[in-house]
């Protein structure tokens with residue numbers, strides 16, 4: 001990603017900054033305000049991308065590889081199919097262009113994002129009361145653990161990657177103290193989550209899932225229709 005995405009992203013960010021393109025130069029004047037606003041807008045763009053990776057079947061086939069991990073730890077944070085990484089590049093470029101983010105803003109956001117995803121996928125156990133308060137600002141391990149639950153009624157929540165304000169605003173913030181089974185129902189066997197399997201998984205025919213979930217992992221209602 002460093003080799004493929006960074007040259008394009010940084011070149012675009014330089015172009016955007018020089019020509020004052022996008023929302024940020026229009027909304028803020030000072031350098032500091034532009035940086036803060038850029039990071040916030042880039043973070044929101046990633047929230048939307050994350051929702052799309054779950055709702056668009058073709059994207060879910062790739063994002064699935066991230067979700068079939070059977071137990072969450074920091075490694076899960078970097079467990080993404082290369083197809084998903086490649087597909088996210090045009091989206092990232094659109095984010096930079098629309099937001100009007102400078103190269104410095106992109107770097108700050110990417111550093112913050114990396115720290116955030118390593119943290120909220122980790123198995124750090126924070127005192128519940130502290131984590132509850134923190135979860136209203138930043139994505140935390142317990143909050144994101146709910147997003148990784150096998151039960152889709154729990155997993156269709158907590159899509160934020162940095163600030164949780166996006167889940168709070170969209171009504172997708174879901175706090176659960178207890179954690180259910182992690183993963184995706186059709187891939188609960190250790191044989192299904194090996195590296196060779198993960199590489200070919202997005203290109204395999206969809207597996208119909210039982211126990212009230214369809215292949216995209218979305219909960220069905222009583223009549224068997226995808227909600």
Ligand SMILES: [Zn+2]
Pocket residue numbers: 050054063067147
């Ligand atoms: Zn996800």
